[in-house]
Amino acid sequence: MTSSKTEDNPGQGAVTGHDSLATALRAALDERDRHRREEAIAEAAQTVTPDELVGMMGDGDSSRRRNAAMEALTRGGPRSIPALLRALRSDDPELVMFATNVLGRARDPAAIPHLVALLDHEDSNVAQGAIDALAQLRAGTAVESLVKTLDRDPWLRFSAVQALGEIGDSQAVGPLVALLSDDSIRLGVIEALGKIGSTEALEALARLLRENQDSQTFAACLRSIGRVLESQPDERMLKNIGAWVHLGSPAGAELQMRLVKVLTAPEEMVYGTNAEVSEKEAVAQLVRALRLRPLYATLVLAGCDPTLREVLSFCALSIGREIAPALGAGLGCNNRNVRVLACSCIGTLGLTDLVPGLVALLGDADDGIRIAAVNALARLCHDDAIRALPRLLADRSPLVRDAALGALARSDAAVVSEILALECAANPAIRSLALDVMRLNPHPSQLPFLRGCLSCPDIVLRAKAVAVVSTHLGAGVVEFLLPLLAEADVDVRRSILAALAETRNPAVTQILLRQIEIDPDTRQEAIKALVELGDLGAAPRLIALLGSDTGLPRLALIDALARLTDPAAEPVLVKLLADDDAEIRRAAVHALSHFPSRLAARQIVAASRDPDAQVRLGVVETLALRSDPQAREALEHLCADTDRAVAAEARRRTPPLH
Numbered sequence: 001m002t003s004s005k006t007e008d009n010p011g012q013g014a015v016t017g018h019d020s021l022a023t024a025l026r027a028a029l030d031e032r033d034r035h036r037r038e039e040a041i042a043e044a045a046q047t048v049t050p051d052e053l054v055g056m057m058g059d060g061d062s063s064r065r066r067n068a069a070m071e072a073l074t075r076g077g078p079r080s081i082p083a084l085l086r087a088l089r090s091d092d093p094e095l096v097m098f099a100t101n102v103l104g105r106a107r108d109p110a111a112i113p114h115l116v117a118l119l120d121h122e123d124s125n126v127a128q129g130a131i132d133a134l135a136q137l138r139a140g141t142a143v144e145s146l147v148k149t150l151d152r153d154p155w156l157r158f159s160a161v162q163a164l165g166e167i168g169d170s171q172a173v174g175p176l177v178a179l180l181s182d183d184s185i186r187l188g189v190i191e192a193l194g195k196i197g198s199t200e201a202l203e204a205l206a207r208l209l210r211e212n213q214d215s216q217t218f219a220a221c222l223r224s225i226g227r228v229l230e231s232q233p234d235e236r237m238l239k240n241i242g243a244w245v246h247l248g249s250p251a252g253a254e255l256q257m258r259l260v261k262v263l264t265a266p267e268e269m270v271y272g273t274n275a276e277v278s279e280k281e282a283v284a285q286l287v288r289a290l291r292l293r294p295l296y297a298t299l300v301l302a303g304c305d306p307t308l309r310e311v312l313s314f315c316a317l318s319i320g321r322e323i324a325p326a327l328g329a330g331l332g333c334n335n336r337n338v339r340v341l342a343c344s345c346i347g348t349l350g351l352t353d354l355v356p357g358l359v360a361l362l363g364d365a366d367d368g369i370r371i372a373a374v375n376a377l378a379r380l381c382h383d384d385a386i387r388a389l390p391r392l393l394a395d396r397s398p399l400v401r402d403a404a405l406g407a408l409a410r411s412d413a414a415v416v417s418e419i420l421a422l423e424c425a426a427n428p429a430i431r432s433l434a435l436d437v438m439r440l441n442p443h444p445s446q447l448p449f450l451r452g453c454l455s456c457p458d459i460v461l462r463a464k465a466v467a468v469v470s471t472h473l474g475a476g477v478v479e480f481l482l483p484l485l486a487e488a489d490v491d492v493r494r495s496i497l498a499a500l501a502e503t504r505n506p507a508v509t510q511i512l513l514r515q516i517e518i519d520p521d522t523r524q525e526a527i528k529a530l531v532e533l534g535d536l537g538a539a540p541r542l543i544a545l546l547g548s549d550t551g552l553p554r555l556a557l558i559d560a561l562a563r564l565t566d567p568a569a570e571p572v573l574v575k576l577l578a579d580d581d582a583e584i585r586r587a588a589v590h591a592l593s594h595f596p597s598r599l600a601a602r603q604i605v606a607a608s609r610d611p612d613a614q615v616r617l618g619v620v621e622t623l624a625l626r627s628d629p630q631a632r633e634a635l636e637h638l639c640a641d642t643d644r645a646v647a648a649e650a651r652r653r654t655p656p657l658h
Contacts, residue, residue: 032064041068045075050083057087057102058095070098074105077651081108088114093123100126104133107639107651112139119145127152128159135163137640143167147175158188165192166637168609173200180208187220194224197606199241202228206243210255219279222262226282229289230599231606236578238289248290256292259283263295263302281311288315296326301333303341314599316345318571324351331357339364340372347376348567350540355380359388367397374400378407381537386411390423393433405433409440410534412506417443424449432461439468478505485511490521497522501529509535516556517545523553527560539566546572555587562591570595574603582612589615593622601626605634613643620646624653 044053053076056069073080080102087099100118103111111133118130131149134142146167149160161179164172165188173196179189190208193201202225209221238244247255262283277285280302287295296319303312316323323345330342331354339361346354358380361373374392377385389411392404408416420434431453438446446468453465478500485496497515500508512533515526530538539561546557558576561569573595576588589607592600608619620638623631638650 037064037068041072041075044069044072048072050076050080051086053080054083054087054095054099057098058090058092066098070102073102077106078108080106081110085111085114088118093121093126096121096123096126097129100129100133104136107137107636107647109137109139109640109647112137112142115139116142116145119149124153124156127156131156131159131163135166136636138167138637139640140167140169140642143169143172147172150175150179154184158185161185161188161192165195168196170196170198170200172196173198173204177204180204186217190217190220190224194227197228197231199237202232202238203241203243206241206247210243210247218258222279222282222286223277224282226277226279226285229282229285230277230602231609235289244290247286248292256295259286259292260295260298263298278308280305280308284308284311284315288318291319291322293322296323297329299323300326300330300342301335301338303330303338304333304335306337309337309341309344310597311599312341313345313348313567314570314597316341317348317568321349321351324349324354327351328354328357331361336366336369339369343369343372343376344567347379350380352380352382352385355382355385358385362388362392367400370395370397370400371403374403374407378410379537381411383412383415386415387419390416390419390430390434390437393423393430393437394427401433405436405440408437411441413441413443414445416441417445417449420446421449431456432464435461435464435468439464442468478503478507478511482511485515485519493519493522494525497525497529501532508533509538509541513538513541513545516560523556527556527563530560531563539564539568543569543572554584558584558587558591562594565594570597570600574600577603577607577610582610582615585610585612586615586618589618589622593625601628601630605630608634608638613641613646616641616643616646617649620650620653 050073053069053073057066057073059066073084084099084103084106088096088103090096090099096118100115103115115130115133115137116139119127121127121130127149131146134146143164146160146163150157152160157179161176164176173193176189176192176196180186182189190205193205205221205225205228209218209225212218212221232238262279265280284299284302286292287299299312299315300323302308316327327342327346327349328351330338331346333339333342343358343361346358355377358373358377361369362377364370364373370392374389377389386408389404389407392400393408395401395404408420416437420437424431424434434449435453438450450465450468453461456462456465485493487493487496497512500511509530512526512530516523516530519526530542542557542560542564546554546561558573561573570592573588573591577585577592579585579588585607589604592604604619604622608616608623610616610619616638620635623635623638632654635650635654639647639654641647641650
């Protein structure tokens with residue numbers, strides 16, 4: 001073969017020195033310079049005929065050129081498909097194998113029957129390439145054919161098991177369960193069942209978890225069950241699975257002891273390939289889903305591992321108030337991470353009975369613990385909690401002082417004012433900090449204190465008091481503005497809501513919540529004002545309204561919870577992914593995108609299998625905004641969605657492979 005100038009001198013990539021565009025691009029595709037090769041690939045995808053690219057793909061002289069040609073064919077999309085399908089009929093097994101690889105990445109379902117025909121190819125590498133491509137395409141129509149390959153040689157059987165898991169069709173569960181007795185492939189089968197996630201798959205996994213004593217099998221089952229539970233928001237489904245219900249019954253006591261050992265193990269052994277859900281995360285999800293009360297204390301103590309905090313918090317919030325005793329005990333744990341977890345969950349769940357335990361932590365030697373306790377007390381909106389906070393304004397840590405200031409600024413102004421007056425009388429040194437609180441959280445009862453500061457010889461204190469008094473001129477603004485919410489002019493009502501959002505009166509939250517209920521014309525403004533107000537007590541009320549039969553548009557409430565991003569809302573939004581109304585499920589997908597947790601991301605990915613195309617379209621829109629590998633993989637799967645609109649949108653939003 002005659003060398004081009006570019007092949008002789010890789011640094012010279014100008015295509016204008018060649019006699020033809022195809023010859024120039026052939027040389028450019030062989031470039032060592034990544035940037036020039038990338039430009040050549042992009043141009044070849046649009047201008048070189050796919051048959052020429054297929055020829056380059058089969059050219060064994062240069063692996064770099066071959067890979068570039070494959071990438072150009074992938075980017076060529078529909079224009080590449082006919083040439084690739086013709087390549088499947090080649091006598092060269094290697095070329096056929098490369099073609100199957102590109103067809104899988106091209107995400108065109110038209111290739112599925114042609115790939116299925118290759119499952120019986122005499123060359124096992126070609127058959128495996130076809131299996132891998134069908135997995136990438138999530139080819140549900142190929143499940144029956146893939147099942148037939150399970151009795152082939154071990155390597156093809158392993159690939160077929162993986163493919164069936166990626167496709168996720170429940171009709172594969174029976175044939176896969178039949179392979180669980182095969183030690184050589186059991187772990188792969190377990191992982192595939194976890195990806196399928198159907199009731200039949202969960203039943204098989206639950207039975208295996210209970211009956212099998214092998215540690216690797218047990219660990220793999222845990223991870224797969226954890227994956228299913230994270231992607232299954234409808235817990236009602238679980239109650240119909242006999243083997244699952246058995247896990248939480250008294251007869252499952254031996255299994256529960258094994259779960260305790262996993263949660264308390266200092267290190268976690270990882271087997272298999274499914275590292276998305278760890279064993280400890282899976283056990284936490286089991287405890288949550290089964291409501292295993294005997295394991296609640298162990299669940300909280302597992303918080304000693306900070307990497308588990310997110311999933312443990314989610315599980316505790318999902319369980320609700322019945323986990324309160326375990327959280328109370330966690331406040332006294334020697335491990336700081338457990339104390340932080342307990343504080344966070346107590347505050348979010350509104351467990352006012354545990355205020356004394358939180359107050360005790362305000363004297364903890366650890367700055368982070370004191371901050372966690374302050375934040376939890378601020379959420380509880382309890383008088384005893386507020387009374388404990390002002391002394392933290394003089395804390396040795398500036399971060400603790402800032403946390404106390406923020407908490408007092410969001411608490412009941414009347415109670416805060418009373419406590420600040422007492423604290424300043426006992427410790428005049430904190431008067432300046434008290435003024436910071438009063439500026440953010442004004443109340444008429446603070447005026448006597450402010451008069452005293454205005455006559456103080458300290459010029460800095462006097463100047464700060466003047467600024468705070470200016471704020472107090474609007475202390476009665478709520479009483480003044482409230483009657484105007486009855487005005488007939490909707491624009492007037494909207495402007496009143498915007499003004500109320502700038503106040504820190506505890507009555508405003510209730511006013512806004514009432515406005516959401518009674519005034520459809522200003523509902524969006526009331527929700528916006530509520531979000532801007534940042535009242536930590538608003539989310540529980542919105543959650544209650546969402547679950548009540550008030551006739552309120554649930555979409556507006558879901559939007560408000562999304563923008564508040566309160567942790568208490570996350571489990572509620574997850575449950576909405578199982579709602580009968582597809583529009584609600586789609587709104588829940590978009591709402592969960594506001595939550596930064598891995599659990600929220602996994603739930604969004606799980607929704608990519610929702611039966612409604614509009615919901616899956618919402619998943620595409622949400623995943624396109626994320627850059628993590630899990631989102632990218634799910635988006636690529638949606639490129640092969642059975643609904644053309646969903647698949648087209650997923651392809652449009654999927655960034656090109658590099």
